[in-house]
Amino acid sequence: MSRKEKILEILREKKEVTVKELSNIFKVSEMTIYRDIKELEKEGEIKRKHGSVLLNTKENRETLTVDTCPICEKPITRSHPxxxxxxxxxxxxxxxxxxxxxxxxxxxxxxxxxxxxxxxxxxxxxxxxxxxxxxxxxxxxxxxxxxxxxxxxxxxxxxxxxxxxxxxxxxxxxxxxxxxxxxxxxxxxxxxxxxxxxxxxx
The missing domain is CATH 3.15.10 (Bactericidal permeability-increasing protein; domain 1)
Structure with a gap:
């Protein structure tokens, strides 16, 4: 099982996990984990909240969309904007x-x-x-x-x-x-x- 597949498995179990936690679990740098996360995000598997990740489910998408940015009008999805x-x-x-x-x-x-x-x-x-x-x-x-x-x-x-x-x-x-x-x-x-x-x- 690849590291990316293991990340998805961890998310199915924990629902949400931080980059730091994944770095400790896999004993690799946070930069390496960020590259994996970036690929998973492009594939539509996950959503990012600043510093942490969660599965890209309908429930999570609805939970994350709370307000819009006054500059670009994108939804503000970060937990700490x-x-x-x-x-x-x-x-x-x-x-x-x-x-x-x-x-x-x-x-x-x-x-x-x-x-x-x-x-x-x-x-x-x-x-x-x-x-x-x-x-x-x-x-x-x-x-x-x-x-x-x-x-x-x-x-x-x-x-x-x-x-x-x-x-x-x-x-x-x-x-x-x-x-x-x-x-x-x-x-x-x-x-x-x-x-x-x-x-x-x-």
Missing amino acids: YKIIVENTKVIEACCEHCGLLLHQKYADKEVSAITYDFITENPISALNAFFVVGSSAVPCCSPSVIPFASREDAEKFQKGFGGKVMTFVEAYNEITNKMNINIKSCCAPQQNVTFKLDDLK
Whole structure:
């Protein structure tokens, strides 16, 4: 039985499993498991929730579709979507970090905080302090993909396997919004603040 077949067998038994768990079960890297998952997703066998996978059943499809992205209008299927909290009151979610960065344009003059989730651990992190791999061959949602990590080291490991560029929040924002000719000076980005205004970073 191939590893992919074993993954499906595990999912039939457990219903849902994380990439980290599969990595431990098969004693291979998480990058190797991600490649298997990508193939299974293309074959229509599974659905991905950020950091975990489940079988592509009608029940799961209905459960996953809860809202639509304000940027691309795709269903938001991730259990932990990219979130922007505007002036500590209004919470807006995007389907992925790509659309999340574009969403910041609408609130450039507002004080916001932004939450994303580490691609490997699924732990919440401030988007401003995260490292992103932009434009890799791994495209879990919108293209070019923007994949978040809590540490530069993990981002660089992912980059070695899937390509793309490792960027800070400001660099990733500029990369994704360059068609709008927006240029934020990275040297002005506050590294420790949880809340920020995009206009202040210009």
